Amino acid sequence: MAEQDDMPFYQKPEWADVVPIPQDDGPNPLVPIAYTKEYSTTMDYFRAMCRAQEKSERALDLTKIVIELSPSHYTVWYYRQQLLKELNKDLKEELEWIEWMVNEHPKSYQIWHHRQVVVGRIAQSLLPHNTTTTTTTLTTAQSTEAAFSFDDLPEAQKTAAQELVKSELEFIAESLEDDTKNYHAWSYRQWVLAHFGLGPWWVEELAYTEELIGKDVRNNSAWNQRYFVVTNGPGGLTEEGVQREVQFAKSNIEKTPSNESPWVYLTGVLRKGNHSVTEIKEFCEGLLSVPRANFSPFVHATLLDIYEVEAKEKRSAASVEKAKEEAIMLAEKVDNIRSKYWNWRKTQLQKIDVVA
Template sequence: MIEDLELNEIIASGGPLEPTAQVDAYTVPALCPILYDENYRTAISYLRTMMGSGEHSDRALRLTGYIVALNPAHYSVWTYRLDTLVRMGGDLGAELAVLDGLAATRGSKNYQLWQHREQIVARLPRDSLDLPRELSFLDAMLDEDAKNYHVWSYRQWLVKARPDCRVEEVDRVRARVKADVYNNSAWNHRFFLLFECERGGDGEQKWSREEVERELGYVQDMITLAPDNAASWNYLKGLLKRLELPFGTVREFAVYFDDSLPALEFMLVVHQEAAELEDARRVCLVLERRDVIRKKYWQYRASLIK
């Protein structure tokens, strides 16, 4: 007799079903066996039977839903659930609602849940996905943890899958940077949007002079807010490299922040580009004194200046 009433009702909703116990390939008793919750152990034993017989039914969907609520990281269960949904022509919109609930309560940092979400969204008819709602849901997830890798990774996938949201995404990520200029994840997403998506990521981006000046102006404004912020300086470096512009392009701006370690690192490259070797050595000496943890590194960098 199954003690859990919900699980009992799920199993009873279809035809006769016998559990299949786990078989461990041990010749001796395990030193430290996993102490599964009894309801979880029971549910998995019935799922083994279903998977073995190839049952794809409402009962299979309900049972997999029951199991992933207990263990959202069980990738085999997610795979079987997706297979069942596809074979049955299930309601993918309803599945998104299920995933919303799980992400909010159990799985905001769960690889399997977000990968399953990708699979569901990829199969939705283009006009069936409420894109503004999907982006707002992701914003809500980031409000809980602004640097949640899984959400940012899924967000990149979504932008590639649905290019029509890219312009809106630039505005949304601008708001993220404004809320926390130190959020390296938001800076990374902005770089992704401007280079990997809109311009193909092929290294042949053609930017107008106006676009270049606008983006350089934006990142300089953000640096001015927090001159010691490595995230915005790294974005500036990446921007100049991808546009094939010398670091000296913003020399007059960077030179004002001589109290900032990231600015000093930036100016070191500026001096090296211009073959200003004595100035480069001087910057290395300053960095040796002020960036004590990396003192040996700056000594090494100084030794390369010839």
């Protein structure tokens, strides 16, 4: 029995009826790919499965063999998804295998997408019969259509949805511990949050981002995730939310004034909440008295923006002069690698119509 387990699948009796289809590279391939014999033979059998459109257990086993040899082979992933549906396989077991694959290949987009497909099918099974799906207008790298309105689900389905979301978020968090900036993991996390509707997990996600930022204030992925949560969660970005997030960003800027992430977050929240950047003028000017902040290009760049806005709104010559000083500071001292840009910004200030 052990000997047969070690035997290549295509040498086993149950595969004797399959005629493998070799890859056709034409009569004189210019630069043929040097596949291993194992991979080449396996793909020959997979082509035979595809041509016959065979939907069987052995075809499903074959997709697993191919994927473990080449995790980025999207055609095989798609065929596997068809087989899982046709054979009515236990999707919870599929999730266990995907978890193993993610641990082996955390940066493979195809693996994360496959998990999204599988979890999406599990989510669909939670819907009561004849329920019309709803959608959200969220935009991420992956589709963020909500499978249902969480509040409209029966209690049993609500519990099941919460358990599934909790399980997926914990799984993603474990993966992010190894690489906090895994783009595919973060994209999938946003999909999970959105796909299951506006449930209680959004509040927990805000706390999760705060925890990550507390551990590493320079984790730009966590800042990006926080912005996603506050702008797309239940109720959107309210006035109360703007004030809370502005204070959150300020407190982190004070810790690391030369860290770009909280500056981008701060100005992004203000813009999204229809607030003017001039509202943080006093905060930014106060940082100039802090030696390490005075050499932060982000402090001076934000002040340049603030003074420029003031100059345009109030037609203030004094604000133009302050903006010029910031442009010169940036070009000559704190960010001279981009001196041409800051000098250009200075020339644009001359075009502002001011009151003499």
